[in-house]
Amino acid sequence: MSDAAAEPTADRRADRRAARTADPSAHPSADGAPADAHRAAAFFDLDKTIIATSSATAFSRPFLAGGLLTRRAMLRAAYAQFLYQVGGADEVQTERMRAQLSRMVTGWDVDQVSAIVERTLHESIDPAVYAEAVVLIDEHHRAGRDVIVVSASGRELVEPIARLLGADGVIATHMRVADGRYTGLIDFYAYGSAKAEAMANLAHRRGYDLQASYAYS
Numbered sequence: 001m002s003d004a005a006a007e008p009t010a011d012r013r014a015d016r017r018a019a020r021t022a023d024p025s026a027h028p029s030a031d032g033a034p035a036d037a038h039r040a041a042a043f044f045d046l047d048k049t050i051i052a053t054s055s056a057t058a059f060s061r062p063f064l065a066g067g068l069l070t071r072r073a074m075l076r077a078a079y080a081q082f083l084y085q086v087g088g089a090d091e092v093q094t095e096r097m098r099a100q101l102s103r104m105v106t107g108w109d110v111d112q113v114s115a116i117v118e119r120t121l122h123e124s125i126d127p128a129v130y131a132e133a134v135v136l137i138d139e140h141h142r143a144g145r146d147v148i149v150v151s152a153s154g155r156e157l158v159e160p161i162a163r164l165l166g167a168d169g170v171i172a173t174h175m176r177v178a179d180g181r182y183t184g185l186i187d188f189y190a191y192g193s194a195k196a197e198a199m200a201n202l203a204h205r206r207g208y209d210l211q212a213s214y215a216y217s
Contacts, residue, residue: 040212042140043199044133044167046151046158049216051128055153055161056101058128062120068108076100097152098189101173105154106184110177113156121160129165133216137165140214148202152191169206171198 047054063069117124137147146168151158158172176185190198203210 039207039209040144040214041146041148041168041203041206041208042136042214043148043150043171043216044137045217046149046153046161050130050133050137050149050165051125051161052130053128055125055151055157058124059117059120059157062116062124063113066112066116068112068116069104073104076104097191098186101152101154101175101189102184102186105175105182108182110156110180110182113154114160117157117160121164125161125164134165136216137167141166145213146206146208148199150190150195150199152189152195169202171195171202 044050060069060074140147148169149158149162149167150171152173154175155170155172158170162170171190173186173190174188176183176187
């Protein structure tokens with residue numbers, strides 16, 4: 001699986017280097033047959049790869065206006081994101097980001113979140129999308145590859161953005177819901193080794209040949 005990063009400059013050529021992957025026969029399709037060597041995918045990280053910010057940050061102002069976020073919570077989230085970017089993706093920083101996400105969304109009404117995202121999708125996301133990422137997505141589709149959007153943000157944020165981009169699937173964080181509200185528990189956090197495992201599982205189900213696939217982060 002190739003690995004590259006999308007940049008905002010239109011003339012940049014993505015660096016596509018081979019990643020260490022198992023033989024494609026080790027990634028069977030959903031029915032147990034070896035993966036189709038002609039079926040591949042392009043996995044795109046959403047935050048800082050397709051868009052120039054995090055998806056959670058992109059919607060912070062609408063969430064604030066909707067009464068979901070306070071200014072103090074926005075500052076805490078921004079500080080946690082800063083520490084993460086400075087400190088890197090080690091276990092401590094990953095858990096810190098996970099805990100911050102859990103605290104921030106506890107008690108939020110899921111329908112309200114979805115309504116705000118849908119209503120403000122274009123104004124929140126369109127200005128942040130890298131033009132080169134859109135071109136790459138189109139190139140992969142024309143080459144017959146599925147495009148998968150990957151993000152540690154919640155799927156209620158990620159899925160509408162993926163639809164906007166014409167993506168074929170998402171890997172995103174799943175937050176537990178009870179009585180229509182987030183409980184603060186996270187059933188699946190799409191980051192680090194869990195993200196890599198989810199990508200492999202999706203390839204297994206859909207029969208992607210990972211050696212013929214691409215990853216952008």
